[in-house]
Amino acid sequence: MIQHLDVDGVPTLLAPTGGPMRAGLAFRVGTADETLARSGITHLLEHLALAPLGVADYHFNGATAPVLTTFHMQGSEQDIATFLTAVCANLTALPTDRLEVEKEILRTEWSGRGNSIVDSIPLWRHGARDHGLASYPEWGLSALTADDLRQWAARWFTRENAVLWIAGDRIPAGLRLALPAGVRQPVPAASSALPSTPAYFANGSRAVVLDSVVRRSTAASLFAEVLERELFRSLRQEAGLSYQTTAGYDPRGDGYATLRALADALPQKQDAVLGGFVDTLAKLRVGRIEQADLDAAVGKRQDVLGTAEVDAARLPSYAFNVLTGERTLTVEEHQAELKAVTVADLHEVAREVTSTALLMVPDGHRADWAGFTAAPTRSTHAVAGTAYREKEDDGELRVGGEGVSYLGPGGPLTVRYADCAVLLAWPDGARQLIGTDAISMRIEPTMFHLHPDALRMIDAQVPADRRVLMPARDPEHIPQPRSAGRPDRSPARGQRSGATPAKRSWWEIPLMVVSGLVALAIGGPTFLLTLGMFITPTGQDEQWLWGVVVVGWLLTVILALPIVLLRRRRR
Incomplete structure (x- = not known):
């Protein structure tokens, strides 16, 4: 049984355990509460609170998630009391003398982090704000000051915005949670960058991933397990197409949950895996759900609920519910809801999963x-302003009082100043604007016929709290026109973050030239023959000339087609 207690004004949850004592102090704040231009502030504050503790004989750590930040440890009663007391003291009086050191540690942590298959999904669904920030680097670190951190701590790291949980027999003696007074902070509303769903986008990973938003329920959590069983059966056991097939269910704290599923694939099997994945979703959407799969999922969950450690194991999720204001079921209520779920309930969840689906292919x-x-990779409009031609290709940069647009093949890219999530500024003059819809635009002065006043106008229009100064680049990494004898090493324009431009091959231009010459050689005489036949009517014995005209024009179109397709690809 979980007891509700109070320690220095902080709501506290206590449950018995047969193992070593462990505890966690959770705060209702995370990356989703930040802005892109100041991203990393919560993570940095977490590091500063732990930095003075140094090396200890017991295990401790911190974690920053989208809506929660937790400090947790396992050890003796005295160790836990010492750890949590020190964390609260450090949050109240931040050790800012380590500010620059911890910034470097976080930058190193990011650079060494392996790319996860699902890293880009949040920005495609949510854009460059709230829950979408998990896809981006912590660009805000460089601009953060000690005062910024103190203000952030005073707002978010308060006793009213915290919950303590302890797996043990009692509250550790000597524990003090000296936190300032504050208010419980609500979970941020989740934005959407998708005009409609179900939607899809292409990514370089060798996997198919489903991301859906569903109402939080016991039926939805069971559906994730049923979906995983179906994917394993169809894609691994029966077809032998995938090795890893997984599905998961993660409450968001606002009454909804994220449901994700994944199936990996070899390059030569990607078509088959994508088809099999979609077929599995379609099967569940039309209600072809096996009762045996539901029974297996329910039985697995009931086995967990029947263990002696169930209350201690539920403490972190219980604390999450307390902080977000969501209902927490007792073990008995959870068991009753599990038994009440039917195949029809799962069918309803399957329809909801499909209707909100974002598929990564x-x-x-x-x-x-x-x-x-x-999913859109371009904007629907362009702003009015002064036009600057691109030195290569056929693009045009337009800088106006409302925003910036790039006009080129494929449609416009636009970031309005009012919707700019971040402006990255390099000392060499390069700028990158990212809109809240995740449209990203890189402006390289070396690649445009650009007047210096254009950059000054952009800098003046974007609010100062959205600007991030970037470190100087190696001159070799600054793109130059190919006519200058150096390769273009980085994009001079942007797109929806996560999209990848097509690669150019050496043989494209020669093929276009040869196709053009041959098409001209055939098309020119065909045009003259066609013109002559219209001016001078042909006799009965010359009707075969019309066949020559048709064949000539057909060959001309076929030979010109590679030019059109390759030109579009290069754009």
Whole structure:
């Protein structure tokens, strides 16, 4: 049984355990509460609170998630009391003398972090704000000051915005949670960068991933397990196409949960895996759900609820519910809800999963054939302003009083100043604007016929709290026009973050030239023959000339087609 207690004004949860004592102090604040221009502030504050503790004989750590930050440890009663007391003292009086050191540690941590398959999904669903910030680097670190951190701590790291949980027999003697007074902070509303769902986007990873938003319920959590069983059965056991097939269910704290599923694939099997994945979703959407799969999922969950350690194991999720204001079921209530879930309930969840689905497919693949709409990679409009031509290709940069647009093949890219999530500024003059919809635009002065006043106007229009000064770049990394004898090493324009431009091959231009010459050689005489036949009517014995005209024009179109397709690809 979980007891509700109070320690120095902090709500406290206590449950018995047969193992070593462990505890966690959770605060209702995370990356989703930040802005992109000041991203990393919560993570940095977490590091500063732990830095003075040094090396200890007991295990402790901190974690910053989208809506929660937790300090946790396992050890003796005295160790836990010492640890949590010190954390609260450090949060109240931040050791800012380590500020620059911890910034470097976080930058190193980010640079060494392996790319997860699902890293880019948040920005495609939410854009460059709230829950979408998990996809981006912690660009805000460089600009953060000691005062910024103190203000952040005073707002978020308070006793009213915290919950303490302890797996043990009692509250550790000597524990003090000296936190300032504050208010419980609500979970941020989740934004959307998708005009419609179900949607899809292409990514370079060798996997198919489903991301859906569903109402939080016992039925939805069971559906995740049923979906995993179906994917394992169809894609691994029966077809032998995938090795890893997983599905998970993660409450968001606002009455909804994220449901994700993944199936990996070899390059030559990606088409088959994508087809099998979509077929599995379609099967569940139409209600073809096996009772045996539901029974297995329920039985697995009931086995966990029947263990002696169930209350201690539930403490972190219980604390999450307290902080977010969501209902927590007792073990008995949870068991009753599990038994009440039917195949019809799972069918309803399957329809909800499909209606909100965002599907990530491997590069070079599409999912529109399955009813998914391509997520936008371009803007729907362009701003008015002064136009600056691109030194290469046919692009145009437009800088106005309302925002900045790039006009080129494929549609416009636009970031309005009012919707700019961050402006990255390099000493050499390069700028990158990222809108809240995740549209990203890089402006390289070396690649445009750009007047210096254009950059000054952009800097003046974007609010100061959204600007991030970037470190100087190696001159070799600054893109130059190919005519200058150096390769273009980075994009001079942007797109929806996560999209990848097509690669250019050496043989494209020679093929375009040869196709053009041959098309001209055939098309020119065909045009003259066609013109002559219209001016001078042909006799009965010359009707075969019309066949020559048709064949000539057909060959001309076929030979000109590579030019059109390659030109579009290069753009």
